[in-house]
Amino acid sequence: MKSIIIGLVIAVSSFSYSQNCTYIFLGELKDFHDGTPIESATIYQKENDRYSFSDLNGKFKIENLCAGTLTLVISHANCETKTVSFEINSDTFKTILIEHHIEELKEVSVTAHIDKKETTTAQETVLKANTLKKYSALNLGDALKEVSGVSSINTGNSIVKPMINGMHSSRLLILNNNVRLQDQEWGIEHAPNVDINSADQISVIKGSGALAFGGDAVGGVIVINPSRIIRRDTLYGRTIIGGQSNGRGYNISSTLNKSYKSGWFANIQGSLKQNGDFKAPDYNLTNTGLKSQAFTVSAGKKKFESGFEVYYSYLNNEIGILGASHIGSTFDLVRAINSDEPNLIRDFSYDINAPKQDITHHLVKASYYKRFQKFGKVNLQYDYQNNQRFEFDVRIGETRNIPAIDLKLQTHTLLADVNLDADLDRKINFGIMGRFQDNFANPATEVRRLIPDYEKYDFGAYTTTEWQISEDLIVDAGIRYDFNRIDAKKFYLKSRWEERGYDMDFSDIIIEELPTQLLTNPIFNYHNISASAGVKYNFNDRSYIIANYALSSRPPNVSELFSDGLHHSAARFELGDLRFDKEIANRVSASYAYNGTTFNLLTEVFYNNIKDYMYLRPFDFILTNRGPFPLWQYQQTNAQLFGVDVTATYDVSNALQWQNKTAFIKGYDLKTDLPLIDMPSFNTTNQITYSNEAWYNFSARLKSDLVFEQNEFPDFNFEIEDELTGDMILVDISTPPPAYHLLHFSSEATFEINKKTNLNVAIAVNNIFNTSYRNYLNRLRYYADDLGRNITLQLQLNY
Amino acid sequence: MKTSKFFISALFCLTLMTSCSSDDDNPIPINPEELITDVTLTFTNTANSADTVVLYSDAPDGQDGASSESVTGSFTSGATYALTLEILNTSETPADDVLNDDIIPEADEHFITYAVNGLNLTMTRDANDIDGPNGSKLGVNTTWSVGAASTGNLQIVLTHEPTSTDDSDGFGTVTGGSEDLIITFNNVEIQ
Numbered sequence: 001m002k003s004i005i006i007g008l009v010i011a012v013s014s015f016s017y018s019q020n021c022t023y024i025f026l027g028e029l030k031d032f033h034d035g036t037p038i039e040s041a042t043i044y045q046k047e048n049d050r051y052s053f054s055d056l057n058g059k060f061k062i063e064n065l066c067a068g069t070l071t072l073v074i075s076h077a078n079c080e081t082k083t084v085s086f087e088i089n090s091d092t093f094k095t096i097l098i099e100h101h102i103e104e105l106k107e108v109s110v111t112a113h114i115d116k117k118e119t120t121t122a123q124e125t126v127l128k129a130n131t132l133k134k135y136s137a138l139n140l141g142d143a144l145k146e147v148s149g150v151s152s153i154n155t156g157n158s159i160v161k162p163m164i165n166g167m168h169s170s171r172l173l174i175l176n177n178n179v180r181l182q183d184q185e186w187g188i189e190h191a192p193n194v195d196i197n198s199a200d201q202i203s204v205i206k207g208s209g210a211l212a213f214g215g216d217a218v219g220g221v222i223v224i225n226p227s228r229i230i231r232r233d234t235l236y237g238r239t240i241i242g243g244q245s246n247g248r249g250y251n252i253s254s255t256l257n258k259s260y261k262s263g264w265f266a267n268i269q270g271s272l273k274q275n276g277d278f279k280a281p282d283y284n285l286t287n288t289g290l291k292s293q294a295f296t297v298s299a300g301k302k303k304f305e306s307g308f309e310v311y312y313s314y315l316n317n318e319i320g321i322l323g324a325s326h327i328g329s330t331f332d333l334v335r336a337i338n339s340d341e342p343n344l345i346r347d348f349s350y351d352i353n354a355p356k357q358d359i360t361h362h363l364v365k366a367s368y369y370k371r372f373q374k375f376g377k378v379n380l381q382y383d384y385q386n387n388q389r390f391e392f393d394v395r396i397g398e399t400r401n402i403p404a405i406d407l408k409l410q411t412h413t414l415l416a417d418v419n420l421d422a423d424l425d426r427k428i429n430f431g432i433m434g435r436f437q438d439n440f441a442n443p444a445t446e447v448r449r450l451i452p453d454y455e456k457y458d459f460g461a462y463t464t465t466e467w468q469i470s471e472d473l474i475v476d477a478g479i480r481y482d483f484n485r486i487d488a489k490k491f492y493l494k495s496r497w498e499e500r501g502y503d504m505d506f507s508d509i510i511i512e513e514l515p516t517q518l519l520t521n522p523i524f525n526y527h528n529i530s531a532s533a534g535v536k537y538n539f540n541d542r543s544y545i546i547a548n549y550a551l552s553s554r555p556p557n558v559s560e561l562f563s564d565g566l567h568h569s570a571a572r573f574e575l576g577d578l579r580f581d582k583e584i585a586n587r588v589s590a591s592y593a594y595n596g597t598t599f600n601l602l603t604e605v606f607y608n609n610i611k612d613y614m615y616l617r618p619f620d621f622i623l624t625n626r627g628p629f630p631l632w633q634y635q636q637t638n639a640q641l642f643g644v645d646v647t648a649t650y651d652v653s654n655a656l657q658w659q660n661k662t663a664f665i666k667g668y669d670l671k672t673d674l675p676l677i678d679m680p681s682f683n684t685t686n687q688i689t690y691s692n693e694a695w696y697n698f699s700a701r702l703k704s705d706l707v708f709e710q711n712e713f714p715d716f717n718f719e720i721e722d723e724l725t726g727d728m729i730l731v732d733i734s735t736p737p738p739a740y741h742l743l744h745f746s747s748e749a750t751f752e753i754n755k756k757t758n759l760n761v762a763i764a765v766n767n768i769f770n771t772s773y774r775n776y777l778n779r780l781r782y783y784a785d786d787l788g789r790n791i792t793l794q795l796q797l798n799y
Numbered sequence: 800m801k802t803s804k805f806f807i808s809a810l811f812c813l814t815l816m817t818s819c820s821s822d823d824d825n826p827i828p829i830n831p832e833e834l835i836t837d838v839t840l841t842f843t844n845t846a847n848s849a850d851t852v853v854l855y856s857d858a859p860d861g862q863d864g865a866s867s868e869s870v871t872g873s874f875t876s877g878a879t880y881a882l883t884l885e886i887l888n889t890s891e892t893p894a895d896d897v898l899n900d901d902i903i904p905e906a907d908e909h910f911i912t913y914a915v916n917g918l919n920l921t922m923t924r925d926a927n928d929i930d931g932p933n934g935s936k937l938g939v940n941t942t943w944s945v946g947a948a949s950t951g952n953l954q955i956v957l958t959h960e961p962t963s964t965d966d967s968d969g970f971g972t973v974t975g976g977s978e979d980l981i982i983t984f985n986n987v988e989i990q
Contacts, residue, residue, distance in 0.1 A: 328977030627981035723983035
């Protein structure tokens, strides 16, 4: 097969003039993948300027050929046009393999208009570069809110964790360039370590339908892809420069892509952003500055039959955390809740002091693929990630400049994956995954480890299949098995060990006894089965319905197992439980989509039933020398969530478009009959866009965000005693903030500078009326209002 | 086949890698430096050094665990007492003197306030008290005047990085900052 290709590439060379023009060329066109004949292809003879066509068997015949070079240009509706040359000096028969099904084979498709989806029957939404560029100065979590049903759980404004249908952290799986992000995602204040500027396209998949990526995505999967490689000689790039009034921030991001027709390519991308203290409408949010640097480089060779890529990305974020959120006692928390303003307001500054986070993430990836005739494609991938997390707390004495949390998480992963696409009506995909992870909690912090040292081993194997039953009906199904083993070395205070009853159940894991502490070696193994099945049916060209069932199984994460200590910013003790077993989710979903000429509608409904759902809730009190503290424990219960997400657009006229996105979700604890904590409230976004392509691609939009008050929440309020006076004081940690409405404006235009260069200018005003509000899903809502008005200007140069 | 060979060797590498890097070294234990385990307030009658009232708070795990308080002795009505403060971390050997090693060197960021409920006690910060933040006295060297017989509660609060402080009434008031200690002693008696 290779020889054929080599043969084809032989350049136009020797001409031998011969009078003998009686040779016959017999050709046979076959599909590369399954060897089926290609009929009705057009074959153009360059030398003779003549056309012929292949017959039912893919064959064609050219008579009366002279000796010399014969160049054929073969084109077919579903194929990439192929040019081949032969030296003719006798009657010749050749089989020519062409790449059929260009539409189905996403690797070959370079058409930018096609949404390259990762799944067929899952609830998937694709965000493209055009949308993502608006979030150049912001976070992944901010951009994903473009998808109805996706919200975020925040710690301030710079730590934004995406939330899909009410689920976040370990229940979401984030893939960055096909590498599963391993960045200590268990923590609610651990934002994903991804630079949004490195993404060209992001797929948000609700639920765990994408088994190839993992079986534990109880909430959903986020697939981030860099820009695709175009196989032609080209050099292009993009630079974005932006400024924001709120926080006096700036951001710069630049990308350069070089590719060759031969398949070789190289990309480089870098981003820099910084802002100082943000401002709420009425006051400065002291110590909310951010400094971020990121870059990625990649290179490789991408051809139809084989290819490889090496990729490296680096990200460093230094994030200040609202100074007023550093509290010492539950009384401080009460004062913060009852006060309208934060207790620490200083003048604007770019300085970032404690409390702050400083996180560095390295990702290295090497991948290789090869396509085999009449078989399919084999992919191999190795990746390494190094995540270093420092959290600086407000400390005294010599420890002032030492982080209170210093964790280094290293992950190695090997993936092998096979796509059988010889029969495009019965696609099969299978693969295996092996992973080793090592976490090191640096004792130099001189703070008892929140997360212990551990090693983790994962092994996964899966298979998925997709059947095109008829033109209008596609069915897919998959099954996956995962094995997880965690081997930790954890210190327990003797008092805590006994209080938790571990002395009865786990005495065999003690490996060392110290005066006040015990060193233990918990080793846990988990076996997980996950599965999914779905169907997509096209009623007609305009509407379709999809239905999907997914079973997912998530082993407890390290914080659910091992947490044991005081969480400063929340003024509470958080306790994990060694006895936890995995949680198992059964999710059913259905979507209906209608795409008309002026009206589009997408309605998605889901029901998620989670057995042994792990969550944190207050349980008891502990009286310390800092006063009384609530004790929060991770619990396992059974939970159910259900909801509806709607996206609708209506073209009022050619220039005017209205869009609505609405999400409704409810979640309940089935054992206690309480609503689940931290569920997004009903919210609806309306947007009117005016666009005029003739006038420099001008567009302007007005967007209204209406977020209702969460009226169903678990009442975890408690009372603490002021021991001095004997008074009982209510700690209202549960009551959600009131509803709010925000109005945003944005506008952009694109100017052509020359044939290859254009400049996009975008201006936006967020929170036009400088409305004061607090969001239920912001963990710092007890301490301060959210952001006030922000005017932004962004220039994007495409070249 | 070439591919399967690559694959097998890749798997082999993973096995090798995992088996090589699993070291059996145990992590070292951490005894937090800033921990406060023992807080003792010793009131000594300025006219009779044998007359003392000792308020003691014991939290073996520091802020990570429960604390218990005890009151030894009772105040004598009409007398004047000098307070000696001791703040220790006894989880280290020898015990770490948190007051003298950490708090006093950073006196400009700390402030101690006292409060009573039901007790006829008043107090003043001594002239030789250590200078605290914003021109206030830290509250380490204090003198207490005892009034009529009564029983009630006495509280000591150590605040870190207060926004504002006021020591005009001796007991002191504070806004902002975070509390490193809040200890209340119940059933303190004046006889």
